[in-house]
Amino acid sequence: MNAFEIENLECSYLEKGPAVVWIEKLGIPKGKLTVILGRSGSGKSTLLEALGLMNNTIREGRVTYHSPCRDENLAGIWHRYRKVAAIRKNRFSFIFQDDYLMPHYTNSENMLIARLIQGGMNPVPAGEMIDRLTGSLNLSGNGIRNKFPYQVAGGQRQRLSFARAMMKDFDILFGDEPTGNLDYKNSGRLIGYIKETIREKAATAIVVTHNIELSAEKADRIVMLSPCADKNRARFSIQPDHVFDRDGQDQWINYPEQDDLVAFIKNAI
Numbered sequence: 040m041n042a043f044e045i046e047n048l049e050c051s052y053l054e055k056g057p058a059v060v061w062i063e064k065l066g067i068p069k070g071k072l073t074v075i076l077g078r079s080g081s082g083k084s085t086l087l088e089a090l091g092l093m094n095n096t097i098r099e100g101r102v103t104y105h106s107p108c109r110d111e112n113l114a115g116i117w118h119r120y121r122k123v124a125a126i127r128k129n130r131f132s133f134i135f136q137d138d139y140l141m142p143h144y145t146n147s148e149n150m151l152i153a154r155l156i157q158g159g160m161n162p163v164p165a166g167e168m169i170d171r172l173t174g175s176l177n178l179s180g181n182g183i184r185n186k187f188p189y190q191v192a193g194g195q196r197q198r199l200s201f202a203r204a205m206m207k208d209f210d211i212l213f214g215d216e217p218t219g220n221l222d223y224k225n226s227g228r229l230i231g232y233i234k235e236t237i238r239e240k241a242a243t244a245i246v247v248t249h250n251i252e253l254s255a256e257k258a259d260r261i262v263m264l265s266p267c268a269d270k271n272r273a274r275f276s277i278q279p280d281h282v283f284d285r286d287g288q289d290q291w292i293n294y295p296e297q298d299d300l301v302a303f304i305k306n307a308i
Contacts, residue, residue: 041092041105042211042243048100048114049273050085058098059085060264061273065282067260069105072234072244074254077264078308081275083247084215089113090245091131091213092123106130107210128157132209136216138200140188146199147184154206172202175232193220201229205236212237214246218253226250227245228259251308255291255301260284262275265307281307 045065049058060082067073067090075083088094089102095117102113106126116122132153140149150169170230173179176198188196197220204212212233218226230246230253237244246256254261261283267276283300294300 042068042069044103046101049098050089051097051210058273061276071259073260074258075247075262096106104148104155130210132204132207132212132215134204134217136219138196212244255297
C-alpha cells in the first residue's frame with residue numbers, strides 16, 4: 040500500500056508558465072524510506088512542500104494522502120486551514136537542514152516542544168524517549184540537555200532538531216537535507232535511525248538529499264527528478280526508469296551492484 044498516490048501533478052510557485060515539477064504518476068510506499076534526488080533547482084523541495092503541506096505549490100493534479108483515518112486529496116484542502124494545521128500537527132513531522140531550534144529554550148525543552156504542542160499522545164514517557172534518543176544520537180554527555188542551542192556545536196544542533204522530530208507521534212516524516220551539516224558517518228547513523236524509527240512506528244519517511252551514495256546505501260526507494268522532455272510543461276519531471284526499488288533480497292532491482300546504480304544516477308542528474 041502507498042502512503043501517497045500522485046497523479047498528473049504540476050508543482051509551481053506561479054499560476055502561469057511551465058511548472059517546476061510535473062509527475063504523471065507516482066506512489067510513495069507506506070512503511071518505507073523514499074529518497075528524492077535531483078540537481079540543485081530541480082524541484083525536490085518544491086515537491087516535498089506539496090506533500091508535507093508546507094506550501095501550496097500544487098497547481099494541477101491530485102495528491103492522495105492515505106492517512107490512518109481517511110484519504111485526503113492534498114490539492115483540495117488548502118482552503119480548510121484547520122484541516123491543514125491538524126494534519127501537520129498530528130500526522131506529519133519535519134526535519135530541515137537548518138535546525139530551527141529556539142534559542143531561549145534549553146536543548147531538552149527544544150526536543151520536547153513539538154511533542155508538547157501535539158499533546159503527547161505516545162504512551163512512552165517523555166523522559167524515557169529523551170534518554171533513548173540522546174543515547175542513540177550521542178547527545179548524552181557534557182550536560183548537553185541543560186545547555187542552550189548556542190552552547191553546542193552545529194552537528195549537535197542538527198541532531199537535536201532530529202530528536203525533536205522523532206519525539207512526535209507521526210505517520211509521515213519529511214526531511215529536507217536533514218544530514219546536510221553532518222559528516223558521512225553521522226549522516227549514515229541518522230538515516231539508519233530514521234529507518235529503525237519508521238519500522239517501529241509503522242510510519243513512512245520521505246527525504247530530500249544530494250547524497251547519492253548514502254541514498255543508495257540506505258533508501259528503500261529512490262525517486263530522481265531530471266530535466267523534462269516537454270519544456271513547455273515543466274522544467275523537471277520523473278521518468279519511468281528513474282524510480283528505483285529494492286527487491287526481496289535487499290538489492291536494487293536491475294542494479295545488482297550498488298555502485299552501478301550510483302554511477303547511473305550521477306550520469307543522469
